[in-house]
Amino acid sequence: MKRKIVQAFSAIITNANIQGFLKGTIYKGKFKNICVPGLNCYSCPGALGSCPIGSLQAVLGSYKYKISFYVSGLILLFGGLLGRWICGWLCPFGLLQELLYKIPIKKVKLKGNLQKLRWIKYVVLAVFVIILPLFVTNIAGYGSPAFCKYICPAGTIEAALPLILADSSLLLGVGWLFFLKVSIALAVVISSMIIFRPFCRILCPLGAIYGWLNKISLYQMxxxxxxxxxCGRCQEQCKLDIEIYKNPTSAECIRCGECIPVCPTQAITSGIKFRKKPQSTEDKII
Amino acid sequence: MKRKTIYGMSIIIIAVGMIIFGIFREEAVDVFNKAIRICLECIGIGWLL
Structure with a gap:
């Protein structure tokens, strides 16, 4: 419950430009200089900040730069502090998927070979977020924001649909690309009802980066x-089916903390801890 | 201090350095300019308005 409140608060704060939804416009103020920690389309009428993945592609695809110190630095800062805690507690698109998962229909766990689907997000990060914007450029030297353009369902749901609802003239620009993106968004919406956070686990390039940083972030399980x-109760409770007792720094763990209260021996803790646990008396004697 | 914490702190220090360097290179201006326009290409409709 506490997590849902934080997620809702984060979604509202990052999308607080309410009049944008009514007018079909977007916020153009100074906060757009800064990236938000979660995946939140900057063309969403409500968005106050910039999407880190959209911004990364924008700078990589710019003819001036090709390396993005600013956006990469922000992503490293967020991930270095909190790792995938951001996915579990702050990401608005993660909240949307979790709400869809609450719809009472039969649920499926990604187990066995299906777990290997998680590697797709690393390919998406490498190909669509880095390689295509860097190397596939137009005559003016600008790269295409390939992840936003061809995949991102957050952009379709948070930006394209509200903007079209507010301004139907945008429908004139609709073509095969839009239908591709709507199909992907629909697939994510439907699969979110039966699988816990499928986009975060299979496709999200931001989750891929924060997953790497889970190993060394200051916030740790x-x-x-x-x-x-x-005993494995933590794994039974985990909607992502992570063996948290074996691998507390798993790149897939979104730090939701649901495993903590079910541990019968209170062996799981989370937070930012700077010091090593003191050695037990027995260890000291040995 | 834990080894993991040292790595985490190092990443954060590097990240802050990168952000400052990026601001000096005016990358934030590029981010801002992209983010204040509806990117129709990004949302699957067409080209930049």
Missing amino acids: EIDTDLCTS
């Missing part, structure tokens, strides 16, 4: 090996 009995 930790297992007290003296207390853990490897």
Whole structure:
């Protein structure tokens, strides 16, 4: 419940330009200089900040730069501090998928070979966010924001649909690309009803970056090996089916914390901890 | 201090340096200019308005 409140608060704060939804316009103020930590389309009428993945492609695709210190630095800062806690607690598109998952129909867990689908997001990051914007350029030297253009369902749901609803003249620009994107968005919406956060797990390039940073971020999940009995209750509770007692720094863990209260020995903790746990008395004697 | 914490702190220090360098290179201006226009290409409709 506490997490849902934080997620809702984050979604509202990052999309607080309410009049944009009514007028079919977007916010053009100074906050757009800064990227928000989660995936949130900057063409969304409500968006106050910039999407880190959209901004990364914009700078990489610019004829002036080709390396983005500013946006990469912001993503590293967010991820270095919190890792995928951002996905679990701050990302508006993650919240949308979780709300869809609450629809009471049969659920499916991604197990066994299906878990390998997670590698797709790393390919999406490399190909659509980095390689295509960098190397496939137009005559003026600008690269195409390939992830936003061909894949991102957040852009379709948060930006394209509200803008078309507010200004039907935009329908004149609709073509095969729009139908491709609507199909992907529909697939994500429907699969979110039966699989927990499928976009975050399979396609999200931001989740791929934060997943790497989960290993070293200041915010960590930790297992007290003296207390853990490897009973597996944490994994049973985990909607992402992570063996948290074996791998608390898993790149897939969104730090939702649902495993913490179910641990019978309170072996799981989370937070920002700077110091090592003091050695037990036995260890010291040995 | 934990080794992981040292790595995390190093990443954050590097990140802050990159942000400052990026601001000096006026990358933030590019981000701003992109973000204040409805990017129709980005949302699957057409080209930049």
